[in-house]
Amino acid sequence: MTTSEYQQLRQVLAEISDINAIGALLNYDQSTIMPTGGAEGRGRQMALISRMSHEKFTAPQVGHLLEQLQKQVEHWDQASLEATVVRVTAKDYTQATQVPGEFVSAFTEHANTSYMAWAEARPANDFARMVPLLEKTLDMSRQLSAYYGAGAHIADPLIDMADSGMTVAALRPLFATLRAGLVPMVDAICAQTPADDACLRGPFPVREQIDFATQLAAAIGYDTNRGRLDTSPHPFCSRLHYGDVRMTTRAREDDLGDAIFSVIHETGHAVYEQGVAFELEGTPLASGTSSGVHESQSRLWENIVGRSRGFWEIHYPRLQAAFPTQLGAVSLDTFYRAINKVSRSLIRTDADEVTYNLHVIIRFELELALLEGSLAVKDLAEAWRARYTSDLGIAPADNRDGVLQDVHWYAGTIGGAFQGYTIGNVMSAQIYEAALAGDTTIAPALAQGNYAPLLGWLQHHLYATGRRYDAPTTLHRVTGSSLSVEPYFRYLKAKYGQLYQL
């Protein structure tokens, strides 16, 4: 069922997709190979492309088309691509037009000022400098939430932007259950002799690390004809369009795990984007459906597959061959324990699987407290220390490794920034269980180093649908149930029960 209005909408959306692809390239180039002299011009170019994309999408012509189409769509098959494009586009249009342009500009400018201050304040350990900026961020985050309209909780509209369909009411009890299970698990593990990860310290030449990691990405099923790997200060994955999904990594000579697991992590994001059905190309449906679902795939491949013993039974001999002097005498068991070392640590991005979510939950609950008004910005650093002491049994000596460590609050909104990481971890186990149950050939294939059955199952059941469904619906379609921590606990208990006495 298509009409002339639908064709017109598709044409506008296709052009916006191309504009956004150009914006993605500008950003990718800047983060990877652009010379330093390019920075000033690049800032202008990126602002120009964002403005063009925003103006084209929020044009009255698009609103008018959507109005007509929303009447037509009632008579269409609601599950059809056409009806879904109209529905998702209309939701995006509402979000994009709900916020006044001047507010968007003012917020972007403030976020940029705050980011630049943070880039200096973090190394200087100067939280006091950030307090007035964060207070303004908090005010503006509340204002933004108000523009998006009433949720049951003030954070709900902000969470919905990143994780459509998720709410504070759903997440708070889930995270509480998670915390209640994780804290004693961390205590039990950390009471035992820590794993020895000296074998990861090398030095390992960077070029060879990246070559090896690239081979792992290809083995998993990343299509290098439709992507490439470069290096950047912070790893990320960038979809230009169906045929061009790139990713980056970083590498350190003294940390073999950094490049390898960054690449497998980004490969998870990238195979999701590469797997979105071609028929969605040129529409807002052509990408992963939410932060959390995206993170579920990076974590599934990085942790559940990539840090499993079975994975390294296949790949460790090749890793030893690539680094014979460093790893020739290191056993698989030693290596496997090293890459799964659990410890109480201060920095989220360096945290292991077991402690990671405790870092996230602290941030999520502090965000809510700030938005609700029960915590003042000036008391945030102290609250941070208190929560780290109670949840992780360790407290930062300074704010640099405490409340100043993550860029999110200093360059974006307060609210909505962190929950996706933990949703992703929880979902990863739930989706993996569903995959193993859904196709019994997956597990034996994995043991042979054949990732095609798992990747194929995920592509068919999850990746292909892109943004057709919101996060809860997508999860339900893939697993038959709603978000649950049980599979994640089963996964952690099985894996770490074998590694430690639990």
Add this chain to the structure above:
Amino acid sequence: MTTSEYQQLRQVLAEISDINAIGALLNYDQSTIMPTGGAEGRGRQMALISRMSHEKFTAPQVGHLLEQLQKQVEHWDQASLEATVVRVTAKDYTQATQVPGEFVSAFTEHANTSYMAWAEARPANDFARMVPLLEKTLDMSRQLSAYYGAGAHIADPLIDMADSGMTVAALRPLFATLRAGLVPMVDAICAQTPADDACLRGPFPVREQIDFATQLAAAIGYDTNRGRLDTSPHPFCSRLHYGDVRMTTRAREDDLGDAIFSVIHETGHAVYEQGVAFELEGTPLASGTSSGVHESQSRLWENIVGRSRGFWEIHYPRLQAAFPTQLGAVSLDTFYRAINKVSRSLIRTDADEVTYNLHVIIRFELELALLEGSLAVKDLAEAWRARYTSDLGIAPADNRDGVLQDVHWYAGTIGGAFQGYTIGNVMSAQIYEAALAGDTTIAPALAQGNYAPLLGWLQHHLYATGRRYDAPTTLHRVTGSSLSVEPYFRYLKAKYGQLYQL
């Protein structure tokens, strides 16, 4: 002297500069690192950016502003930046609006069809397939010339597009003089024992070649904070803006000269673009003034400096150190003769300094004959062979290495495509003579491997002015005279007189 209209014009021009910079990045990425799957989307993205740039520049608002400004400018200092911006922009505007949009689209589409056919026809040695396409190209080239309006010769408007201020009437006698001098020089050299260039065959690992060439570029004065070097099938230089002027090279294990001299050649283009005065940024003046003047700088650095004995007296020991097994036992004299080997050859892009212009002059005169109607497209391959026999004393066995070898006619207009190469060679010697005469510290500095005085002189007298003046005016300002072959003959005779008995 600025007015509100002038400020408005500058704002539009700045935005168009940013759009064009984005287009340059899309092309650069495609030619260097884009995965193959990116091609289809990239075609759409580049078309979109070209269209945006064209639409923004040819908008009635711009025409209206220019009309008002052309009245105001009469009262301004004619040499001022403001008056020059208005004058050059008005000329560009006239050219851009003289040709109907439908004709531009039709020509672009035909050129693309023709290019794709050529990409198959050249390896298949199938000139017959190209004849009807070339006939259409010829018709459309004539039509384009007619849109641009009357020149004394039908090729003049097409030549003017690439080499502003140049005409058939000026070039024909100049090229005839050149040919008359070159043919006997080639005869005299080729009657002697040919230079032995076996020392360039290696194999030389590609990565090390590029590293060495990159150091040469930096030694010459290429600012790597405002640029970078990548690899691509065909070397080129691309200006995004003042802070980002990139270049590419290719490298072959069995030809040491390919990477080294491609890089020095592109360095010449790049230092020209990097040297354009910052005050011209964001206007149409911010680039080299013509194909010929641009080529004069790539050739000055590649040939006059880069293939000189003095250059290698400094750099050859470093080259030997980089490739000790390949070059350790090869003398500087042998190497110097090898990189300046003269021979009758079929392929323009592989030709040496002495024969190169004969290749160009053949193409230039055949273009004119086609446009004048004195040569039919179907007879072009035969005419090509006849001219190669008479001018170069060698004829291609097939059309692949004959009339099909260059992409220019098959992907663009007939007329205007080739003259810039020879204008550049001729100018390079003229400008170099002027520099040595203008600053007597240049020559002794060069002998020490110090390129700063030469680069500084060129920046100050030539690069900084960008497109402020057309090619003949620029040349006159730099050298005090109009285009002349005498310095070029003096240069060739001095250099090759020392290498051969002349």
